[in-house]
Amino acid sequence: MALPITYNIRNVFVRWRATVATIAGIALVVAVYMIMQTMAEGLEKSSQNTGDPRNIMIVRKGSTAESSSQVTRAQLKEFNYLPQIARDAKGQPLLSADVVVLVSLPRRDGSGEANVLVRGVSPVGMDLRPQVSLVEGRWFTPGKREVVVSRRLSPRFANFEIGGKFRTGGKELTVVGILDGSSSAFDSEVWMDADESRSIFDRENYSSVLVRAKDDAAGKEFVKRIESDKRLPLLALSEVEYYAAQTKTAMPIKFLGNFLAMAMSVGAIFAAMNTMYASVGSRTREIGTLRVLGYRRRSILISFLLEGAFLSLVGGVIGCLLALPLPLLGYSIGTLNFETWGETVFQFRMTPMLAVKGLAFSVIVGVLGSLLPSIRAARLPVIAALKSL
Amino acid sequence: MTIGTFILKNAMRNKRRATLSILSVAVSLFLLVTLLVALRELTLPPEDIGAALRVVVRSKISIANLLPAKQRPIIERVPGVEAVSPFTWFGGTYKNEGGLTFGQFAMDASKFRTIFGDSKMPEEQFEAFQKDMRACIIGKLTAEKYHLKIGDRITLVGTIYPVTLEFNLAGIYSGTIDDRNMFFHHKYFDEAMGDMGQVGMWWLKVRSAEDMPQVITTINNTFANSSAEVRAETERAFQLSFTSMWGNIKLFVGAICTVVVFTLILVSASTMSMSIRERFRELAVLKALGFRRRELFAFILAESFALAMFGALIGVGGAYLLYTFGSVSKMTNGIFITLEVTPKIIGTAITVAAGLGIAASIMPSISVAKTSVVEGLKTLD
Structure with a gap:
């Protein structure tokens, strides 16, 4: 026979001072955990958002990022007219040979x-x-040393506004437009004309090539064709796959998030334990009465476990709510990308899955914290419990 | 019974509660020290003794841009320069391990000792490294991590350069601030790449600290408006330029840490004040016996202060022992090489603990002071 749940819920609020402190503690622990996770999620999402399933990316075999890859012009000639590549209205292949430079x-x-x-x-x-x-201004005109910068980079770097000028490679570049990458990796980029970039930065080769395949089958055939060509030390893969693999940067954030969550939850478990021990202590007589009424040890144990779980669940809900404003307001954050060694800008991102994880985390803290006190409550001898003041 | 033993007996009366309180304070302070140390390390990377005389010359465009090899004789002629070596980041993967392995640099082997004077290596190993063009030397930490010994063969697959290089391990060095890197002959690299005539950076040693500013200005001016402009800076400035790259994540992590510490302090304070609240009746008895409010406050304060300090001793002491005598690079998976618990950080942690001890005693003291003896005696809880 189980005790009614309202009994537990109402008991949580009897000793409200200790309860509030415990709930607040758990709420903050969950909030920190959630903020770190929404950060990692946002970072991973920005690379997942980037690929287009119809596109195929070509980089040098063995290179781990576009910025360290090279595709020579001779290599480009080998494949730029392959029949699998889709063409535009004028019959030109849909292909972009890009030059990626770190500045x-x-x-x-x-x-x-x-x-x-x-x-x-x-x-x-x-x-x-x-x-x-x-989103603002116009695209660059090749040959006029013009660039378009991302909306997210604009507040972070000097002169990144329309009409702003900055020097690099001994040349002065003018910002003529602002682009928006809709939360993709392109939000962390500055765009200009490929051939102009090659001349300014003195690059003989391209960094990567992006092509649009006619359809899925043609795409697979194209990948196979590049792979089997022994003269080409190149790797073709779908753009989606390429960006999905770029997750190195999120690792330290996840590491830190998990470390903090672990260490903090130890503290939170101690707090929950103390609150629950106190709760058991002050209700010794009540427990004795319940036992006399015929409730079994098992019911008492479950009842106290439920109480602890409910206590921390309240904390978990508050914690999730505390972590919400950052993703909702679209606050963006920037850090060093370990793949490209450039600045990467991304937004916090909350998903239902993360919220579930946060709540589960809080319940685990509650159950672990109330386990020992509940066992103690269940083991109290009936007579002694009734006699106690 | 003296007042001291009275307080001590009271503190240890509920052993489980005392242990839990002390442990939660210890955990919070351990975490506080860890975060402070890690943040300090990120914003202020450790400095090598020899760094004071080293200058790093990189492309003005960015660190990823190469420099023409023909700059070398020009830099060598700059007055005050003692030695110049090309310094190229190879960025190879070892044993198919993705991610962070160890830094690999191609350089002029004959200049290694002059530029990195703080490294220690047996003489015969250094000679073997100089003689064999395919030889490499590796830091002690990396050698231990991969169980490498002299004579082993190491194969690196280039991620930036389309070559696979094979090396003979000729020496293992130690004594630098970061004993993890691998160095090999730039000539071997040039040969493999078909003499591309480019290098990653130039690292140089100047004769004395007085020559430093002059050398830096001269090099920067010499290549200004050339096709390959450079940025020369001290090794320290070069290192610190990386901390700026961390972006606002640094600030953000700092803010999170404050929340973490605040949370744990809240939790421990509530735990400690709970034990006082349970003794309401007793305190009322003491009041009835004639103890004054401030004496009661002193009892409570002394008890919670003692608990907080004991927790601090375990937390801070544990962190100090762990980071001073433990292998930091192994524990953090190579993210940090040293975590130095400075006296300032210890001071901060102890201050926080003291504040915690005082804060935890204030709330219960106020309510004890407010309650009349009769009310206090009536309390059942």
């Missing part, structure tokens, strides 16, 4: 310099990446 630029707040990824794209490069749109 060190001063931050807007004057706190030093950081690396920015400057992507030189071919004219069809924008059509291949429909998630990128121009």
Whole structure:
């Protein structure tokens, strides 16, 4: 026979001072855990958002990132007219040979310099990446040393506004537009003309090539074709796959998040334990009465466990709510990307799955914290319990 | 019974509660010290003794941009420069291990000792390294991690350069601030790459600290407006430039840490004040016996202060022992090489603990003071 749940819930609020402190503690632990997780999730999502399933990316075999890859012009000639590549209305292949250069630029707040990824794209490069749109100004004109910067980078780097000029590679570049990458990795990039980028940064080769396959089957055939060509030390893979693999940067954040959650939950478990011991202690007589009424040890145990779980679940819900404003307000955060060594900007992201994880985490803390006190409550001898004051 | 033993007996009366309180304080302070140490390490990386005389020259565009090899004789002629070596990040993967392995640099082997004077290696190992063009030397930590010994063969697959290089391990060095890197002959690299005539960076040693500013200005000016502009800076400035790259995540992690510490303090304070609240009746008895409010406050304060300090001793002491004598690079998976618990950090932690001890005693003391003897005696809880 189980005790009614309302009995437990109402008991949680009897000793409200200790209860509030415990709930607040658990809420903050869950909030920190959730914030770190929404951060890691946002970072991973930004690379998942980037690929287009119809696109195929070609990089040098063995390179781990576009910025360290090279595709020579001779290699490009080997495959740019392959029949599997889709063509536009004019019959030109939908192919963008990009040049990715890491450029060190001063931050807007004057706190030093950081690396920015400057992507030189071919004219069809924008059509291949429909998630990128121009939100202000205009696209660059090749040959006029113009660039378009991302909306998210604009507040972070000096002179990243329309009409702003900055120097690199001995040349002065002018910002003529602001782009939005709809939360993809392109939010962390500056775009300019590919061939102009090659001349400014003195690059003979391209970094990567992006092509649009006619259809799925043609795409697979294209990948196979590049793979089997022994003259080409290149690797073709779907753009989605390429970006999905770029998750190294999220690792330390997850590591830190888990470490903090672990260490903090130990503290929270101690707190829950103390609260529950006190709760058991002050209700010794009540427990004795319940036993006399015929409730079994098992019911008492479960009842106290439920109480602990409910206590921390309340904390968990508050914690999840505390972590919500950052993803909702679209606050963006930037850090060093370990793949490209450029600044990567991303937003916090909350998913239902994460919320469930946070709540489960809080319940585990509650159950672990109330386990020993509940066992003690269940083991109390009836007579002694009744006699106690 | 003296007042001291009275307080001690009271503190240890409920052993389980005392243990839980002490442990939760210990955990919070351990975490506080860990976070403070890690943040300090991120914003202020450890400094090598020899770094004071080293200058790093990289491309002005960014660190990933290469420099023409023909700059070397020009830099060598700059007055005050003692030695110049190319310094190219190879970025190979070892044993198919993705992710963070260890840094690999191609350099002029004959200049290794001059530039990195703080490294220690047996003479015969250094000679073997100099003689064999395919030889490499490796830091003690990496050698231990992969169980490498002299004479082993090491194969690196380039991720930046399309070559696979094979090396003979000629020496294992130690004594630098980061004994993890691998160094090999730039000539071997050039040969494998078909003499591309480019290097990653130039690292140089200047004769004395007085020459430093002059050398840096001269190098920067010499290549200004050339096709390959450079940025010369001290090794320290070069290192610190990486901390700026962390972006606002640094600030953010700092903020999180504050929340973490605040949370744990809240939790421990509530735990400690709970034990006082349970003794309401007793305190009322003491009041009835004639003890004054401030004496009662002193009892409570002394008890919670003692618990907090005991927790601090375990937490801070544990962190100090762990980070001073434990292998930090193994524990953090290579993210940190040293975690130095400075006196300032210990001071901060102890201050927080003291504040915690005082804060935890204030609330119960106020309610004890407010309650009349009769009310206190009536309390059942």
